[in-house]
Amino acid sequence: MSPGRLKRILGRIPLHVIVISLVVLWLVPTLGVFVTSFRSRQAVRTSGWWMVLSKPPVPSQQEYATACASCHGADGKALATADLSDPEVVGEYTRTNRLLQMLRQEVDGQPHVQDAEWQALVQDQSRTKEVLDKLAPVGQHLAALSGGSLAVDYGLTASNWIDALVGYKGTTTYQQECATGVSESGKFKCDASDLLNPEGMSRAFLNSLLVTVPSAILPILFAAFAAYAFAWLDFRGRTWMFALLVGLQIVPLQMTLVPIAQLYSRLGLESSFFGIWLFHTGFGLPYAIYLLRNFLGGLPRDLFESIYLDGANHWTAFWRLAIPLSVPAIASLGIFQFLWVWNDLLVAIILLPGNPVLTYQITNLIDPRGGNWHLLTAAAFLSMIVPMLVFLAFQRYFVRGLLAGAVKG
Amino acid sequence: MVPKIMKQGALTPWLYLSAALLIMLLFIVYPTIRTVTLSLRDKAGAQPATVDCVAGEPCWGVLENYRYALTNPEMLQALRNNALWILLMVPGTVGAGLLFAVLTDRVRYERLAKTIIFLPMAISFVGAGVIWRFVYFLETGEGAQIGVLNAIIAGLGGQPVAWLTNSNWMVNNVSLWIVGTWLWAGFCMTILSAALKAVPTEILEASRVDGASEWQVFWRIMFPLILPTVTVVTTTMIINILKVFDIVFVMTNGLNGTEVIANRMFKFIVTNQGRSMAIAGLLIVLTIPIMIFNVRRFREQEEIR
Numbered sequence: 032m033s034p035g036r037l038k039r040i041l042g043r044i045p046l047h048v049i050v051i052s053l054v055v056l057w058l059v060p061t062l063g064v065f066v067t068s069f070r071s072r073q074a075v076r077t078s079g080w081w082m083v084l085s086k087p088p089v090p091s092q093q094e095y096a097t098a099c100a101s102c103h104g105a106d107g108k109a110l111a112t113a114d115l116s117d118p119e120v121v122g123e124y125t126r127t128n129r130l131l132q133m134l135r136q137e138v139d140g141q142p143h144v145q146d147a148e149w150q151a152l153v154q155d156q157s158r159t160k161e162v163l164d165k166l167a168p169v170g171q172h173l174a175a176l177s178g179g180s181l182a183v184d185y186g187l188t189a190s191n192w193i194d195a196l197v198g199y200k201g202t203t204t205y206q207q208e209c210a211t212g213v214s215e216s217g218k219f220k221c222d223a224s225d226l227l228n229p230e231g232m233s234r235a236f237l238n239s240l241l242v243t244v245p246s247a248i249l250p251i252l253f254a255a256f257a258a259y260a261f262a263w264l265d266f267r268g269r270t271w272m273f274a275l276l277v278g279l280q281i282v283p284l285q286m287t288l289v290p291i292a293q294l295y296s297r298l299g300l301e302s303s304f305f306g307i308w309l310f311h312t313g314f315g316l317p318y319a320i321y322l323l324r325n326f327l328g329g330l331p332r333d334l335f336e337s338i339y340l341d342g343a344n345h346w347t348a349f350w351r352l353a354i355p356l357s358v359p360a361i362a363s364l365g366i367f368q369f370l371w372v373w374n375d376l377l378v379a380i381i382l383l384p385g386n387p388v389l390t391y392q393i394t395n396l397i398d399p400r401g402g403n404w405h406l407l408t409a410a411a412f413l414s415m416i417v418p419m420l421v422f423l424a425f426q427r428y429f430v431r432g433l434l435a436g437a438v439k440g
Numbered sequence: 441m442v443p444k445i446m447k448q449g450a451l452t453p454w455l456y457l458s459a460a461l462l463i464m465l466l467f468i469v470y471p472t473i474r475t476v477t478l479s480l481r482d483k484a485g486a487q488p489a490t491v492d493c494v495a496g497e498p499c500w501g502v503l504e505n506y507r508y509a510l511t512n513p514e515m516l517q518a519l520r521n522n523a524l525w526i527l528l529m530v531p532g533t534v535g536a537g538l539l540f541a542v543l544t545d546r547v548r549y550e551r552l553a554k555t556i557i558f559l560p561m562a563i564s565f566v567g568a569g570v571i572w573r574f575v576y577f578l579e580t581g582e583g584a585q586i587g588v589l590n591a592i593i594a595g596l597g598g599q600p601v602a603w604l605t606n607s608n609w610m611v612n613n614v615s616l617w618i619v620g621t622w623l624w625a626g627f628c629m630t631i632l633s634a635a636l637k638a639v640p641t642e643i644l645e646a647s648r649v650d651g652a653s654e655w656q657v658f659w660r661i662m663f664p665l666i667l668p669t670v671t672v673v674t675t676t677m678i679i680n681i682l683k684v685f686d687i688v689f690v691m692t693n694g695l696n697g698t699e700v701i702a703n704r705m706f707k708f709i710v711t712n713q714g715r716s717m718a719i720a721g722l723l724i725v726l727t728i729p730i731m732i733f734n735v736r737r738f739r740e741q742e743e744i745r
Contacts, residue, residue, distance in 0.1 A: 043546075046543065046546055046547065047547065049543060050543050050544060050547050050549075050553055053540065053543075053553070053557065054552075054553050054556050054557065057556055057557050057559075057560070057622065057626075058556055059588065060571045060572060060574070060575045060588075060622070061559075061560075061571055063571070063574055063575065063588055064570065064571050064574055067574065075586065076583065076586070077583065077584060078584055078586065079584065079585070079586045079587075079588065079591050080586070080588075081588065081591075126583060127583070128581055128583050160594075163583075163584070253459045253460045253463060254460060256456040256457070256459065256460065257456060257457050257459075257460035257461070259456055260453045260456035260457045261457075264448055264452060264453040264456065265448065265453070266453035266454070266457075269453075270742075274735050274738060274739065275735075277734055277735050277738045278731040278732075278734065278735050279464065279468055280734070281679050281727055281730060281731055281734065282468055282472060282724070282727070283682065283683045283702075283720070283723045283724060283727060284683065285683065285685075285702055285705050285706075285720045285723055286471065286472045286475050286720050286721075286723065286724050287467060287468060287471035287472060287475065288471075288709075289471075289475065289478065289709060289713060289716065289717060289720075290470065290471035290474035290475055290478070291467065291471050309463070309467065310467060312463055312467070313463045313464055313466065313467025313468055314467060314468070316460055316463060316464050317464065317468070320460060345448060345452060345456075349456075370561075370562060373564070374563065374564030374565065374566075374567075375564075376564065376565065376566050376685075376686045376689070376690075377685055377686065377706070381709070389564075390564050390566040390567075390686075393566050393567070393570060394566060394689070394690060397570070397573070397690065401577055401579070401586075404574060404577075404586070407570055408570065408574065410570075411566075411567045411570040411571065414563075414564060414566070414567055415562075415563045415564075415567045418562045418563055418564070419559065419562050419563065421562070422559065422561070422562035423555070423559075423562075426555065426558075430630055430634075433627070433630060433631060434630075434631060434634050
């Protein structure tokens with residue numbers, strides 16, 4: 032290798048480092064949610080998602096033997112008032128900080144922990160993090176002593192996704208709830224019909240599809256006719272009407288929601304899919320017409336003249352020429368509108384509260400104290416799969432639509 | 441300009457236009473007008489807004505709801521925040537987009553890198569909100585920090601930070617702007633990258649031959665050439681920010697000094713329609729300059745056509 036070439040390669044290293052770090056930086060937040068959606072509730076609460084591949088704390092006899100066994104006994108049954116083989120007792124302390132709090136309290140006027148070294152460690156407020164790490168295996172051992180059902184499952188699991196799909200929000204999992212075939216709390220039927228639970232994400236997924244597909248097709252249909260008129264027909268007000276359309280493109284959604292909601296309640300269209308289709312159609316039209324008109328107007332004039340000489344009228348020119356040629360533009364628009372409607376929250380909350388879509392259902396799951404990250408991450412990812420796939424598969428068209436709207440026009 | 445490619449009946453254009461025009465009249469024009477009239481009425485829309493005036497206190501008569509929208513402390517906070525989003529977050533995002541466009545242009549894995557940075561555009565603001573709430577999460581109990589940012593800080597021996605509920609409102613806002621940048625930098629990058637690629641290479645080569653440094657080539661030649669695109673991207677971003685709602689609603693719900701106009705409007709939508717509509721009215725007034733700008737730009741381009 033020549034020195035010049037080597038120098039060039041070395042000189043480019045900073046560039047690669049910057050670009051790759053950017054890419055990683057952009058990926059990590061999403062990756063965290065993806066990984067978390069496959070971890071059990073307890074695992075999510077006790078360790079960060081980046082620990083997923085590290086070794087989980089092993090149930091250890093050693094810590095238990097030095098700190099606890101002298102009073103509680105090796106099998107945990109020595110003290111009748113604190114039977115550590117009883118899942119009900121141990122169940123109170125599944126989280127290590129709860130366990131620590133318990134150990135810091137006095138028992139009958141004496142420190143809870145007898146072992147001198149452990150006693151000092153437990154009471155030292157400045158070493159909390161260290162002691163929590165040491166207590167993790169003790170907790171695991173207690174869980175094992177009490178029958179194992181409380182042991183933290185550090186393996187990957189699909190149960191969050193199942194729970195999210197059927198709308199299970201309890202403290203175990205849907206699979207455990209339905210282990211016997213009959214729902215313990217009576218909230219579920221434990222068959223496929225649970226997928227239609229109004230609180231579940233699978234129902235919301237269905238609602239999102241029902242909202243989005245027609246809302247993506249209808250505006251294109253109406254826009255194609257109007258765009259043809261703007262491009263190849265002559266009428267009064269053609270120019271200023273189109274200029275007005277350019278302005279209408281950025282009317283904030285917020286301007287129109289309340290009057291439409293009121294109109295719908297008078298017409299009995301509250302929470303109807305038909306109503307929300309029409310709304311999204313109305314709102315998608317200015318951009319759709321604008322983009323299609325620019326595309327159609329850019330087609331060669333000769334094409335239209337020759338088809339006319341062949342005896343065609345506007346109707347045939349529209350269906351035989353304009354529509355087939357604008358397939359790329361239609362694809363761009365379809366993807367644009369699909370992503371826009373699928374990701375919408377505001378319109379869905381106001382016009383379709385009775386049939387919650389994915390975005391709405393996710394906001395219902397948010398817990399400020401972070402108690403259900405396992406469910407929330409699975410639900411969020413469920414809502415992201417479709418737009419991500421659509422985006423990755425049709426990125427070319429999406430970018431083209433973006434450029435046509437924002438730059439050329 | 442006038443197409444006249446073939447004979448047409450007097451009614452033909454209107455047949456093609458009617459459905460679209462009717463729907464737009466019903467769903468954009470009518471509600472916008474109605475919103476303005478409702479903004480002049482009371483909570484329930486039953487009486488003129490004047491009835492909300494309290495004797496002995498300032499009153500703007502029928503514009504009483506606008507007095508609220510322009511003088512209430514929480515509204516002022518929202519207006520301040522939207523202004524800060526536009527003044528600080530928009531240039532940051534457009535700048536980041538431009539930087540990414542320039543950088544990715546020089547590596548062989550350009551497509552992959554751009555796809556990944558652009559990907560957040562595909563997901564909902566709600567999904568992005570969940571993703572970033574998790575990044576910013578603060579464990580206030582004694583358990584481990586499971587939010588990546590606070591875990592790093594704790595790992596380095598620092599005190600975990602309340603990124604979204606900080607007593608310093610600027611921290612909360614900056615946290616939101618980072619989310620906004622993560623979402624929109626890819627959008628800016630994609631459009632600016634297309635503009636950069638359209639710059640003729642001969643001009644660039646010529647100036648390099650003349651001894652211009654890469655820095656000079658960028659600022660003296662490329663940047664002026666893509667300036668129109670930078671303007672378009674910036675105005676589009678300003679519109680996005682004026683309307684920004686979902687991110688704030690999901691991440692902070694406007695608490696701790698992060699209120700924005702659209703979230704205020706949403707909060708009143710049921711409890712005080714008059715106010716809600718006045719805030720929406722304010723929003724449209726703020727977008728009008730950009731509408732005019734867009735229409736002008738469109739007309740200029742039509743003349744070039």
